[in-house]
Amino acid sequence: MIKAVQKVILLVAFSFSAVSVAQVDDEALAQGADWYDRMNQALRELNFDAALVHVRGQRVEPYRWLHGLSDSGQEIEVLSGLNGPEYKVLRLDDHVSYYHSMGSPYSLRAEVLDGPFPSGFFYPFAEISEAYNAIAVGGGRVIDRPAQHIRVLARDRQRYGYSIWLDKDTGLILRAATLSVDGDVLEQVQLTSLQISDHFPDNLRELKEVTRPPMVEDDSNRREVQGDWDLSWLPAGFKLLRSNHHQMAVTGQQTDYFLYSDGLAKFSVYIGLRGQGTGPVQVEGADSLYAKELGNYMVTVVGRLPFETVKRIADGVQVAR
Template identity: 25%
Template sequence: MISRSIISLLCFIAFGIQVVLAQELPRSSEGALEWLKKMAEAPRRHNYSGVFIYYADNHIEASRIVHKNDQAGEHERIEVLDGSPRIVLRINDEMKCYLPESKKIYTEKRWFRKFFPDILPQPFGNLDENYYIKEVKRERIIDHESQIISLIPRDSLRHGHQFWIDTQTGLLLKSAIMDGGQIIEQFAFAQLEIDGEIQSDLLKPNSFMTQEDWKVTNLLTSVIGEGKLEWKINNLPFGFRKLVEMKRNLTEKPVFVDHIALSDGLATVSVFIESMAEDTPTPASGFFKDRGAINIYVRVLEGNKITTIGEAPMETIKLIGDSVIKIN
């Protein structure tokens, strides 16, 4: 039997070769970058409502979305239509997630979570450093003319992306995350109305969601100054930068975990460091596959569980997770 250390070494060597052999790509076209700028701005410029489909790993899920802009900012309601019911209400960055089956409500701030079709930061960073961005062709999507924009990674540290952008409004109609030539995750509108009238009642909770027997849990976050955590990522992969350091309670328990968030301008990766009690069983270390483009890597260091999770290849997630060190 081949030892685990040999397998790890082989993976490391293979990963190194991939990075070295990354293709030399030209600079992105100004036209393609203008399309991405228009796409990033569109959710804050237009009202829209419709149904979109999520597909990954043979799993299909439909959601209904209503999005309105007014003087107070953005108002949004997303309701998952398949499986266990879930409803998210958002006013700007303040979110409430309703779980009707358990009668629970979780409130939190939208820090990095991206909801289709609003998946680019505004303003978006210099994606050209990490992706070759090009215009592909025009294509009709749910009776809207779209411009296809392809983002080809400049190395093996990140996935490729493809966007179908409405030529009139810039709203994203369809998106795909690619592993080489294979689609590993996809969102697409099945029905969409842009700039129609949206009644305020469509953005409010249903009457049964306001009953007193629902339990509310506030997921708190405390942003801290640079270098205030006991941890740092010693070797950031090329193209990734640290966004913020925080302390968060991610469960109903009043226990805060350290959270370091990273991004390459499109993909986001989070590192959670949680102190384990002495009587806590040691968690399993290694890779864990979530659905679609999300990968998870867990390791234990000095009585702390370090979980790295993000929409990046497994090698990138491991590289980040193994770079976490204690500094105090």
Template identity: 25%
Template sequence: MKHRLFLVALVSLISLIVSPQLMASSESEVAQPEQAKTAQVALPSALTYLNNMKQAYNNLNYTLLYLNTAQNKIEPKQLVHGVIDGKRISYFTYLNGAMRESLQFDGKISFYQQGTKPYSLISHQDQSVFADIANFDFKSGNRSYEYIILGKDRIAGKKAIAIRMISKDKYRYSYIVWLDLGSYLPLRLDIINKSNIILEQTMVVSMNISHTVSPWIKQLSTQSTPDILTLPQTTTSNIAQWNVDWLPTGFKVIKDDQHKLMMHDTDPVSYLMLNDGIVSVSVYISSNKSLLADQQTIIQRGGTLIYTKQVNNAEVNIIGQIPLVTAEKIAASIKPVH
């Protein structure tokens, strides 16, 4: 009897010791998924990374050496960027061949090319490398693109994270952009078609970031620039106006005027500029019919398409980084204003 009571007491004691441990273990098992969920929420999203890139690109002082590759043609270029008294300044140059440079500062951009007279243009649009992707409104852009983190890699000796911007329709290209995890500056950009083929690539091979603006580029900001080029005004009273009845989601007409082109010495042509925040598309429309009225011309260089077609008794030329199907639909939708 005493032996039996001793066993019962021993079992009770063991259960008292083990039960809190089991409870703690059970609580731990419940808590772990909650902790994991919290950790996932804390990780930056693709949108956060892209917005960080936007801030870094516009506000840091840096020098980028990079390669632009399209159809097996590689061009080395350089960008020097700084911020002076709250104003951005960008110096850009081609590193091979004839000297070609530009300087953008305080609302104008100046061009210098070997063998030609330098000139300036009034422009507030950033013309430097990565500018279109870095200045995109990513929040509203999710109507046209889906943002996905692909993973990490190493670009130009820097730890980088890759973000894919997937087009939600067939009327624009997709992109993969690699960001430096230290500064969030863009290090590489691929333009990709629907078959996942890289049409064009821009990749940094050397990057230098400084706390202060380069003394050299600061000196450039104080020097006089070439005269502003004024384009001759054209008379449009007898020129037919045109409408574009179809545009891909996100695109809109941001410019509509008349141009004189070398191939049209007498009559100006209608000019439309379309933009979706990343891509600019130029549309030229002339009432002069070509000798090849029933044919179309397609020229592709990297991501840039040059498309010519006779539509509604007019010659339409479309130039931009868009798929062929987009150019065809835009051209087919062009109609005269009555």
């Protein structure tokens, strides 16, 4: 089953390593940005019911995805995992609730739920244009619908790119592939069915009054970073979203924490005292991790970035002088 799904999805995959923005005319760049904005507008405004698969290596995760915009302008969105333990996410505007059969439900303040597509896809292209170009590169067909193909290419080799297929009629995303700096496909998300309605769905209307789990208040954000650190190198376009000092949920270790984003990619930096048995760690893949010693501290950087970028960020962390 896994091989069959991967074969279908990979039939239209090909190498992107030869793409150069210098070879692209201004019209293709303008059209790419316009299509990107059509995509995030569709994700915010359309009423749809979709099935999709998220493919990461040998792992295939199926989901059902519903979204609606009510007459009053309220967004309601539901993402449900269809394999394994029961998993569901419900978003009403900026109130996102997570339900998992293996843990207690909770709610967070966020304008986008944590799902298979990058959160940056839900915002205008202007918010990522410092670090990426969007290029319209032709048409195609996905789930028997005419599609527009755009490539979102990083302006440097410090982050991944994306290849995206959008429904030509509505601009809704149909398929997306995450690409390495050399153009290799790291993971893919593909819709397998789609129904679009002119009317707000009744099954979403019922969710407007559902009792939701308590909001998680992030008190740790009110505690200032304890150390005096200098992150001497960051890829261009990354900005600090938050920083704090908190206790790690799993290990109980106290750590200084920094979260950065360029609008599409994110990475986190953790700096805490070295524990017994701790040492350098590295993980390479679509999500990369690198941990190194810095005197009596461990510096860990993790994010959806090439391993070389994550390592360079970690190696640049110093005690401020």
